[in-house]
Amino acid sequence: MTDQFLIERPTFDPATGQARFSYALGGLHFVETLDMPAGADSAAATSPNFLKLLDLTGFVLGVSYFKLKAPFEIAAPEIALSEAERAFAIDVYENGLGEFYARNDLPRFGKLTINAPVDPVERLPALDLPDRTLLPIGGGKDSLVSVDLLSHTGVSFTPFAVNPKGPILTSVETIGTPPVYVTRTLDAEMIRLGSQPGYYNGHVPSTAINSMIAALCSLLFGYNQIVLSNERSASEGNVEFDGRETNHQYSKSLGFELLIADVLANATGGALKYFSLLRPYSEARIASLFTHEDKFDHVFSSCNRNFRLTGNDGPLWCGECPKCHFVFLIFAPFMAKDRLLSIFGKDLLHNPANEASFRELAGLAGQKPWECVGEILEAAACLYTLTRHADWHQAAVVRAIKADLLAQYGEPKLQAAMAECLTDSHDHHIPPALAAKVAAYAV
Template identity: 80%
Template sequence: MSAQFLIERPEFDPATGVARFAYALAGKRFVEVLTLPTGAPAEAAAGPSFRKLLDLTALVLGVSYFKLTAPLELSAPDLPLTEGERAFVIDVYENGLGEFYARNNLMRFGKLSITGPDDKTVIPTIALPDRALLPIGGGKDSLVSVELLQAAGVAFTPFAVNPRGPILTSIDKIGTEPVYVTRTLDAEMIRLSSEPGYYNGHVPSTAINSMIAALCAVLFGYNRIVLSNERSASEGNVVFDGRETNHQYSKSLGFELLISDVLGNATGGALQYFSLLRPYSEARIASFFSRETKFDNVFSSCNRNFRLTGNDGPLWCSECPKCHFVFLIFAPFMAKERLLSIFGKNLLDVPANEGSFRELAGLAGQKPWECVGEILEAAACLYSLTRHADWHEDAVVRAIKADLFSQYGEPALQAALAECLTDSHDHHIPPALAAKVAAYAL
């Protein structure tokens, strides 16, 4: 098999909104297609900012094909890159694929290289209207961002790639016309992912969707891409190959700062990229969500809703770590009857769930490979339930209580609970907007 992954220069047809991204690996050629909305101004599609972002998008989308064999060398002979962009791409292929390497026992950190021409050009500042593109994931986080932006009086447009299930129902409830993009993966890549001799695993979907959002921001005029990534997304899962690996790496603050610089430089400083929820813990975000009921029957964080094969079951499977974690962080802040109506059952009163909650709270195993919050945060929420009239008699809470107190101690759990509800100053939100959001958070 080839020891090189080739990324070709992508093509875009503004008349149809179709962008094509071609790759070659192990003697095979793959083509991925993005279908963007039509009607963008011709000058936006022809400008240097869009060309640069299209090239960078090709590099980031490539992770889905690269991981079939995970070679050490990336080749982009027709994609000029600055030094910063080169470092960004390597970060996406190293840390962005950290979970993939760990779970396939592949040593790649510090070993990858990318060949291609240097880019010394400086892109001039482009004019972008003062409004936000807001990716909607169908879960609680982006819907809290909706509330925060509305409270701050910020104009925004919902955005999604391949919208389905709770994404569609949530955007329908928001009531604002969205921007949708269709992403069509190469069918042969999907087939090979399950074949012997090829690897498969997690890719940095937030990085991928962020680059697609950047294309739309430049084409249709948005000066901000507003993410909904909480501070706990920066916590990793395990140490592998001498480095912390994080299921949520492309949601982390470290990655946010990297991609923000890259997108800013590609637009002459015109395009901002930041997470509106970075100051908050998952528990704090759950407390915000609990103030409003209109999304109760349409949102879901359960990953079964977003499988390629679709989901013909309920919004919440009630069996996965993601369902368990979301239930746990809502319990201290939401009326029990309301929470049970959302999930359809009490996940804390099912003895079979005990092992999953133990992992979430750091009492067994490792932090699950899921978009869940910090271990100490989960432990703090469980601690609060041991003192809560609605929850302290439930089977899981009773079963875990003694070990929870023994491992952490009550003073540490009290401190952790207080810390969960204290907003962090470690974020990248523009100061004026941060002040407006802080006023809502009181």
């Protein structure tokens, strides 16, 4: 018999600032906690809007426990869902876990059911939230470009992070604005079982998780918009599986952004806005914008080794993973070579051992890595630019790849792709007034 995944109704104690989320899977029981900072609005903590968001957060956090067995049935007998909220939850458990299903060969698309009461109320009454911005900081280049854009367009903001460590802490320290930090404590038994035979493990939609936690903080501490730093490249998937495109970065995609923005708006009567400030930009365009400011050069990192549960005692950049290679690649056309080498500590394009990784990034071999990297054609276009760049055309990897790159794509396509990377898209969800200010600055 297939196990049922049970989501119990979460609780929040305004006195301690702790939210508790309880789950059951077969005979297993799990409890996860979120510890919020002091100073929450006690009235907000008991509002129907906050309680609705707390229930929805329980669904989203649940993916970490659900994936141990990945059953077909999700039950939440104490949590009423509107039609839109049910569709949102299914999306999180289907597309949000798409990579997990693909890598574990688990067909689940269109097969999951959610048994929960029906909430006839589609939209709650409006809240009165202050005109303030919560800005999630991930420790990488993207959120720091958002810092620069908001600062230069006169939008004040508060940095936000869940379980901050390493580059997040150093980035926020350099920003110099007091942050909102939340401590998320996963159930230790879930972590242990994830490495045991008979249980599944894999990628979860962390941006969706952190976004829901940010939404809780927005109500508790008074913010009317959450500004993400997800680029347009995040909407490109990795592979086809079970009749659907799967995307490592699904919860960073425009499609998910629009879905969660609607859910948050309905829960707050339209008071809470959610959008990505970098949605018009490619990764390459973001890299070019990063070069405008150098104060973050030695405090940020996109290397996943810095964000492991066990921590990282090594350098900010390992120089060996696809993430390091991609970020180095998109900076190279726009940043002075000595500055780039000072950031990474080594020349990743001059090491022949890295050739296979750069080939995958550019679509010359294998598949797009299961990492937060940009579009394949974007990587190919950046490599092509380097074949004509005085500082990089003699680099070992560039020389080794050049002929195959030109043979597969041709110069006209690569030139057009680079031009497109540097052209801003109009397909975004940024409020028009802010979009105009940012576009005027980001030239």
